[in-house]
Amino acid sequence: MAIAQLLFPLSHLALILSLVPALLTLVHFLIWLIDPHGLRSFPGPWLARFSDLWLGRVAQQGHRSEVVHEMHKKYGTFVRIAPNHLSISDPAALQIVYAHGSGSLKSNFYDAFVSITRGLFNTRDRVAHTRKRKIISHIFSQKNVLEFEPYVKDYVRSFIHQWDRLxxxxxxxxQGDDGEGGxxxxxxxxxxxxxxxxxxxxxxxIGDLAFGSPFGMIAAAKDSAPVAKSHAQGISVYGQDSGKCETVSIPAIQILNDRGEYSASMGVLPPWLRPVVKRYIPWYSRGSDAVKNLAGLAVAAVAKRLASPAYRSDLLSKLQEGKDExxxxxxxxxLTAEALTQLIAGSxxxxxxxxxxxxxxxxxxxxxxxxxxxxxxxLQDEDDIASSFEAVKNLPYLNAVINEALxxxxxxGIGLPRLIPEGGMTIQDHFFKEGTVLSVPxxxxxxxxxxxxxxxxxxRPERWFExxxxxxxxxxxxxxxxxxxCVGRNLAILELLIIVSSIFRRYEVVxxxxxxxxxxxxxFLRKPLRCAVGIRRRST
Structure with a gap:
C-alpha cells in the first residue's frame, strides 16, 4: 500500500513533466498569434518567429554576424531573429535606433554580462547610466588619453624587443617552444x-592602465594572470589588509574569450530560461565559471593596487578621483566593476x-x-622603435588601412539590441511599439x-579616399x-595607431x-582564431 501511494504521485509528476514541452509550445504559439509587438508580418527563420532558441543556437555556434548577414541577403532589410527582436540592415537606422535623443534603452541581453555589480557597459537604467558616464567619460578625453601614451609605448617596445629576438x-x-607560441x-x-x-x-x-601593473604576459610569453580565490574577501579587505587577498593563476585570455561566448549566448535567451541552462547544460556551466574567474581577476588586481596606493596617472587613479554630480x-x-569593464573593453x-x-x-x-x-x-627622424602618436595620428594611408580593417x-559585429521607449519609433514608414527590440548589425x-x-x-583602403x-x-x-x-574610443585609436605603425615600420610580414x-x-566580440605569419626585420 505504501509503495502504491508513493508511485501514484510520481506518475502524476511524470505526466506533468511530459506535458511541459507541449505547454511551452502552446504558449509560444499564443504569443505569436496575439503578436503583442506587431512583428508577425516581418520575415525570418521559421523557429525565430516563435522562440528565442534559434538566436540562442546561432550565438552559441560562434558565427552570429555572418548568419544574420545571410538572413538579410535572403529576406531583405528587416529580419525577425527572435519573437521580439528585429534586425534592420538599413544604414540610416543607426541614426534612429542608437542616436542621442532616441530614448532607446539596452535590452535584458546586457543582464547576462553583470558579474561584480553593474558597470557602465551593462547598466540599463538611464539615470544610473548618466551618473556613471558623467564620472567615467572625461577620463577618456583626448587630453587625458595622451597621458597614457608613455605606458602604451613602453609595452610596444617590449613587444618589439621580443619579436626582434625571435x-x-x-x-x-x-625554433622556440610552445611557451613562446611555437x-x-x-x-x-x-x-x-x-x-x-x-x-x-x-x-x-590595459592591465597597467586599469590596475597599476602589467600581467607580465609579454615578458613571459604566456597567458597567465592572478585571480582572487574569494571575491568577497578581495572586495572587503582594504589598505594594508588588501595583501591578504589570496590568489591563484588563470589563463586570463582564454577566460575572457569563454566569458564573452557565454554571456553573448546567455543574453539572447529569455530570462526565465537562463538559470535552467546554466544549471543543466555543461557548456553554459563552464561559461558561468569564466564570469566568476574574470571578476576574481579584477578583485585581485584592484586589491593589490589599493594595498600600495602610490599615485600614478592611469585609469584606476582617475576612476578613484571621479565623482558624480x-x-x-x-x-x-x-570601482572594481568599472576597472573590470576597462580590462574587457581594452584588451x-x-x-x-x-x-x-x-x-x-x-x-x-x-x-x-x-x-x-x-x-x-x-618617421625618418624618429629613433624610438615605438612610434609617437603625434607623428602618426594624421597619416592618411595609415588611418585608411586601420579603418578599412575595422x-x-x-x-x-552583432546588432546591439535596443529596447524601444515610450512613444514608439518609426523606420522606413514602419512604426514599432514601445518594448520592441531592434538592432542594426x-x-x-x-x-x-x-x-x-x-x-x-x-x-581596399583606397575606398576611404574615393x-x-x-x-x-x-x-x-x-x-x-x-x-x-564606447567611451574608450580615443584610447583605442591611440593604441592602434602606435601598434600598427611601429610594427610595419620595423617588419615585413607575410x-x-x-x-x-x-x-x-x-x-560578444568577433575574434580571430589564429593568424600564422612570417616576419623579418626590414632592411631600411
Missing part, C-alpha cells in the same frame, strides 16, 4: 601565430583589431608597401554596396553610436597560408 633566432633557423625559423623568416602576441601586448597595456565617489565594488578589442589589421596588410602586399612608404617618410572586422551595414561600393566585400566622407562616416560603426557608444581567409569565432 627574428634573430629565425634567421639562424632556430615559433620557428625558415627561409630567413620567423614563422609564428601573431594572435597570442597581440593578446599579451593588449593585456599588459552630488560629489560622491565610486564605492569599492563599483580583447585591441588585440583582435591588431591581429585583423596585420592579417589584411600581410594579405595585400601592395597595401603593405604603400603603408611602409608613408611610415618611412613620416570595417571588414568590426570587433563588435555592424557586420552587414559595413558591407552595404550602396555605401561602400560594389567591391564592399574586399579589403567614397563620400559624410556618408561613410555616418555608417562606419566600430565603436557603436550615440550615448551608449601570411603563411595566403589562400586562407581569417578564421573567426564570435561571442
Amino acid at each position: 627574428c634573430a633566432g629565425g634567421a639562424k633557423g632556430l 615559433w620557428r625559423g625558415r627561409d630567413g623568416r620567423t614563422w609564428l601565430d601573431c594572435l597570442p602576441w597581440f593578446n599579451y601586448l593588449a593585456f599588459d597595456i 552630488d560629489g560622491n565617489p565610486m564605492g569599492r565594488a563599483e 580583447d578589442t585591441t588585440s583582435n583589431s591588431s591581429c585583423a589589421i596585420t592579417y589584411y596588410v600581410a594579405a595585400n602586399p601592395n597595401v603593405q608597401r604603400k603603408l611602409q612608404q608613408e611610415l618611412d617618410g613620416a 570595417r571588414m572586422h568590426s570587433t563588435s 555592424s557586420y552587414t551595414i559595413h558591407r552595404d554596396r550602396e555605401v561602400w561600393g560594389e567591391d564592399a566585400a574586399d579589403y 567614397r563620400d566622407q559624410d556618408t561613410i562616416q555616418r555608417v562606419f560603426n566600430p565603436f557603436s553610436y550615440g550615448p551608449r557608444a 601570411l603563411e597560408h595566403p589562400e586562407e581567409p581569417l578564421a573567426t569565432s564570435e561571442g
Whole structure:
C-alpha cells in the first residue's frame, strides 16, 4: 500500500513533466498569434518567429554576424531573429535606433554580462547610466588619453624587443617552444601565430592602465594572470589588509574569450530560461565559471593596487578621483566593476583589431608597401622603435588601412539590441511599439554596396579616399553610436595607431597560408582564431 501511494504521485509528476514541452509550445504559439509587438508580418527563420532558441543556437555556434548577414541577403532589410527582436540592415537606422535623443534603452541581453555589480557597459537604467558616464567619460578625453601614451609605448617596445629576438633566432633557423607560441625559423623568416602576441601586448597595456601593473604576459610569453580565490574577501579587505587577498593563476585570455561566448549566448535567451541552462547544460556551466574567474581577476588586481596606493596617472587613479554630480565617489565594488569593464573593453578589442589589421596588410602586399612608404617618410627622424602618436595620428594611408580593417572586422559585429521607449519609433514608414527590440548589425551595414561600393566585400583602403566622407562616416560603426557608444574610443585609436605603425615600420610580414581567409569565432566580440605569419626585420 505504501509503495502504491508513493508511485501514484510520481506518475502524476511524470505526466506533468511530459506535458511541459507541449505547454511551452502552446504558449509560444499564443504569443505569436496575439503578436503583442506587431512583428508577425516581418520575415525570418521559421523557429525565430516563435522562440528565442534559434538566436540562442546561432550565438552559441560562434558565427552570429555572418548568419544574420545571410538572413538579410535572403529576406531583405528587416529580419525577425527572435519573437521580439528585429534586425534592420538599413544604414540610416543607426541614426534612429542608437542616436542621442532616441530614448532607446539596452535590452535584458546586457543582464547576462553583470558579474561584480553593474558597470557602465551593462547598466540599463538611464539615470544610473548618466551618473556613471558623467564620472567615467572625461577620463577618456583626448587630453587625458595622451597621458597614457608613455605606458602604451613602453609595452610596444617590449613587444618589439621580443619579436626582434625571435627574428634573430629565425634567421639562424632556430625554433622556440610552445611557451613562446611555437615559433620557428625558415627561409630567413620567423614563422609564428601573431594572435597570442597581440593578446599579451593588449593585456599588459590595459592591465597597467586599469590596475597599476602589467600581467607580465609579454615578458613571459604566456597567458597567465592572478585571480582572487574569494571575491568577497578581495572586495572587503582594504589598505594594508588588501595583501591578504589570496590568489591563484588563470589563463586570463582564454577566460575572457569563454566569458564573452557565454554571456553573448546567455543574453539572447529569455530570462526565465537562463538559470535552467546554466544549471543543466555543461557548456553554459563552464561559461558561468569564466564570469566568476574574470571578476576574481579584477578583485585581485584592484586589491593589490589599493594595498600600495602610490599615485600614478592611469585609469584606476582617475576612476578613484571621479565623482558624480552630488560629489560622491565610486564605492569599492563599483570601482572594481568599472576597472573590470576597462580590462574587457581594452584588451580583447585591441588585440583582435591588431591581429585583423596585420592579417589584411600581410594579405595585400601592395597595401603593405604603400603603408611602409608613408611610415618611412613620416618617421625618418624618429629613433624610438615605438612610434609617437603625434607623428602618426594624421597619416592618411595609415588611418585608411586601420579603418578599412575595422570595417571588414568590426570587433563588435552583432546588432546591439535596443529596447524601444515610450512613444514608439518609426523606420522606413514602419512604426514599432514601445518594448520592441531592434538592432542594426555592424557586420552587414559595413558591407552595404550602396555605401561602400560594389567591391564592399574586399579589403581596399583606397575606398576611404574615393567614397563620400559624410556618408561613410555616418555608417562606419566600430565603436557603436550615440550615448551608449564606447567611451574608450580615443584610447583605442591611440593604441592602434602606435601598434600598427611601429610594427610595419620595423617588419615585413607575410601570411603563411595566403589562400586562407581569417578564421573567426564570435561571442560578444568577433575574434580571430589564429593568424600564422612570417616576419623579418626590414632592411631600411
